[in-house]
Amino acid sequence: MKMWRCTVCGLLYEGENSPKACPKCGSPAEKFELVSEEQVGIIERARKTNQLHSDLLAELAKVEAIADAGIEDNLDPGCLRTFTKAKEATRLVRQFSVAEIRVHVNKGKWG
Ligand SMILES: [Fe+2]
Structure with a gap:
């Protein structure tokens, strides 16, 4: 499972692709960055x-x-x-x- 972080509000989103807009702050998809597999492992x-x-x-x-x-x-x-x-x-x-x-x-x- 991939994880994406909203660079505006910090929301973590799990999914194959980033959301079209941040569910929390409404920022567009380009404001999301892919979280590294290592960091996902640490979080999990x-x-x-x-x-x-x-x-x-x-x-x-x-x-x-x-x-x-x-x-x-x-x-x-x-x-x-x-x-x-x-x-x-x-x-x-x-x-x-x-x-x-x-x-x-x-x-x-x-x-
Ligand atoms: Fe956000």
Whole structure:
């Protein structure tokens, strides 16, 4: 499968030929460049990991909401400490994941 990149907006398009116009920004076909086979391989290899990061961020948001509810509930000092630590942990892991996503995007691994 060939992959094309819109040089105007960055959209990646999979197909034998570039689209007549960019589905996202409307730029004409000549604004598309063919993505190298090596880069396509890098993108395809990273897709699973990219999805795992997306899933992780979604789950972290759920855990943070639970932690917030536990902090608000504030049954006793042990519970408060546990939910506070959970909230801190979600924030730390989120920053790890976001940093990795940033690296993937900058290296063209996100597509
Ligand atoms: Fe575009």
